[in-house]
Amino acid sequence: MLSIVTGYFLWTAVFAGRSSIFNYSKEQMVLYILGASLVQAVVLSSRTVDLAAIINSGDLSQILLKPVAMFRYWLTQDIADKLLNILFSIAEIGFLWFLLKPSLMIPTVHGLILFGLFLPLALGLYFFINFLFGSLGFWTSEIWAPRFLLFVLLSFVAGNMFPLDILPVWLLKVVYWTPFPYLVYFPTQALLGRLPDDQIYSGLITATAWVAGMYFIAKCVWNKGLKNYDAEGG
Amino acid sequence: MNKYLKVWWWLTHISLATNLATIFSSFLFLTGKIIRFVFFFIFLFGLSRASGGIAGYSSQQVIVFYLVFNLVDTTTQLFFRGVYFFRRLVVNGSFDYLLIRPMSPLFRALIGYTDMLDLITLIPLVGYTIWFLIKMNVNITNLLWFGVMFLSGCILALTFHILILALGVVTTEVDNSIMLYRDLTAMGRMPIDIYTAPVREILTFIIPIAVMITFPAKALLGLLSWEWILFSLLLTCCFLLISLRFWKYALSQYSSASS
Numbered sequence: 001m002l003s004i005v006t007g008y009f010l011w012t013a014v015f016a017g018r019s020s021i022f023n024y025s026k027e028q029m030v031l032y033i034l035g036a037s038l039v040q041a042v043v044l045s046s047r048t049v050d051l052a053a054i055i056n057s058g059d060l061s062q063i064l065l066k067p068v069a070m071f072r073y074w075l076t077q078d079i080a081d082k083l084l085n086i087l088f089s090i091a092e093i094g095f096l097w098f099l100l101k102p103s104l105m106i107p108t109v110h111g112l113i114l115f116g117l118f119l120p121l122a123l124g125l126y127f128f129i130n131f132l133f134g135s136l137g138f139w140t141s142e143i144w145a146p147r148f149l150l151f152v153l154l155s156f157v158a159g160n161m162f163p164l165d166i167l168p169v170w171l172l173k174v175v176y177w178t179p180f181p182y183l184v185y186f187p188t189q190a191l192l193g194r195l196p197d198d199q200i201y202s203g204l205i206t207a208t209a210w211v212a213g214m215y216f217i218a219k220c221v222w223n224k225g226l227k228n229y230d231a232e233g234g
Numbered sequence: 235m236n237k238y239l240k241v242w243w244w245l246t247h248i249s250l251a252t253n254l255a256t257i258f259s260s261f262l263f264l265t266g267k268i269i270r271f272v273f274f275f276i277f278l279f280g281l282s283r284a285s286g287g288i289a290g291y292s293s294q295q296v297i298v299f300y301l302v303f304n305l306v307d308t309t310t311q312l313f314f315r316g317v318y319f320f321r322r323l324v325v326n327g328s329f330d331y332l333l334i335r336p337m338s339p340l341f342r343a344l345i346g347y348t349d350m351l352d353l354i355t356l357i358p359l360v361g362y363t364i365w366f367l368i369k370m371n372v373n374i375t376n377l378l379w380f381g382v383m384f385l386s387g388c389i390l391a392l393t394f395h396i397l398i399l400a401l402g403v404v405t406t407e408v409d410n411s412i413m414l415y416r417d418l419t420a421m422g423r424m425p426i427d428i429y430t431a432p433v434r435e436i437l438t439f440i441i442p443i444a445v446m447i448t449f450p451a452k453a454l455l456g457l458l459s460w461e462w463i464l465f466s467l468l469l470t471c472c473f474l475l476i477s478l479r480f481w482k483y484a485l486s487q488y489s490s491a492s493s
Binding site for chain 1: 256258259260262263265266269270273274277281284285288289414417418420421423424427428429430433
């Protein structure tokens with residue numbers, strides 16, 4: 001909640017005496033910050049952060065013995081965790097909305113449909129990215145460092161701190177080639193109805209390609225890791 | 235005093251050995267810290283340039299606030315990283331070993347782990363800050379007052395860490411408290427003036443992040459009056475007394491349940 005408050009006050013101070021900046025009005029920017037916070041709470045939370053620790057401790061053996069498919073097991077845990085996060089986020093953002101009173105924007109049906117398309121892609125993408133990082137536990141116990149680097153990158157190029165379209169065009173084109181903007185930026189802009197038509201189609205195609213690619217890589221790494229698994233400590 | 239310095243030196247050696255034993259992880263952590271600093275620097279600079287300043291401060295002044303935040307934050311992280319590992323000591327009963335030693339358990343808990351990666355980032359940060367301030371022609375008087383306020387800010391950060399440790403002894407909840415502290419201090423990356431009442435007042439008088447971070451930056455820019463300097467020093471003394479009192483109380487409540 002504090003990071004949302006900080007973002008809100010920062011952008012309010014930036015817009016002091018100005019009607020628009022980076023083609024955003026103050027109201028649009030505040031809506032983006034609040035929308036991105038909600039999307040971030042749903043997308044960027046995952047139980048698969050525990051996967052590496054479970055592998056290292058040997059507790060994975062207990063899960064492997066159960067008649068459950070591994071991806072579906074972790075996906076179910078993720079969904080349960082995200083449902084809880086949605087409840088807390090709605091409460092937090094509702095409280096902040098009451099306190100800060102930004103202008104209300106009702107998403108259009110078109111925006112909701114696009115959001116409904118981008119959000120599952122974002123959820124799947126982050127799930128597989130995290131699963132991949134968790135699978136590194138088969139080879140090393142030093143997982144926190146790569147995760148920390150991932151979190152740092154996400155905080156700048158996923159779109160949770162600022163809308164990515166304020167970046168220079170050349171940099172934005174580079175960022176669009178990475179999976180990160182499809183986690184927060186694209187779903188949020190879709191919900192707010194700010195995605196140009198050409199970016200809708202290219203965004204959906206690129207996000208789908210990233211989800212498929214990350215699924216394939218995560219599955220390969222997981223299968224290879226299982227062959228390496230010693231059940232040390234289990 | 236000698237004894238404490240020796241212990242700190244040995245613990246620092248051990249921390250360095252740990253970093254070197256996991257050199258790839260250390261490299262990734264260092265890279266992450268540098269990327270985080272550089273990206274936010276660019277973001278803040280670009281934002282203040284595009285908007286002609288933030289909260290009445292020019293882009294150069296905004297950068298000074300950000301650099302001072304990093305100086306205070308990195309210095310306190312460097313020395314007080316032991317707080318992050320304190321919960322484990324309380325939960326598994328190892329805290330008892332700290333209590334029976336002929337040394338302040340508070341000192342041992344605070345400096346149990348000196349993060350050498352923060353030292354590696356602190357050196358170029360100090361260098362860049364000095365270069366930036368030379369370019370801004372900061373005068374000696376402001377620099378001296380900055381020194382006083384920086385020390386006061388670090389002591390205030392120390393009091394927060396002591397309060398977190400005391401809370402950890404009483405409740406075993408350290409991780410959530412330290413994360414809350416980190417989120418609160420992150421609000422000081424920009425000048426506190428961006429916040430309106432009552433947030434600004436809360437951050438100045440109740441949870442004095444402004445005193446810890448914004449006031450040293452203002453002193454450096456010659457924007458802090460002697461009344462606020464006096465207030466900061468008094469507030470720091472009060473917080474220090476309160477935190478030490480709370481630590482004493484926490485120790486009296488320690489039951490050593492896990493040992």
